[in-house]
Amino acid sequence: MVKVIRYGEKRRITCEVCGALLEFEKDDVKTVQTGMNEYEQQIECPACNETVTVD
């Protein structure tokens, strides 16, 4: 069984639109339904205000 040892760990991703390196936490990620049973984790890039999909 997988356990979460530490919450709030920051992750980094590069915005594909403007190339900015973004640092985000779990609280910044919103889950958006994109299909019947498809969901995407997304954050908003503060530099260009575009939606960035998180893996």
Ligand SMILES: [Zn+2]
């Ligand atoms: Zn951006």
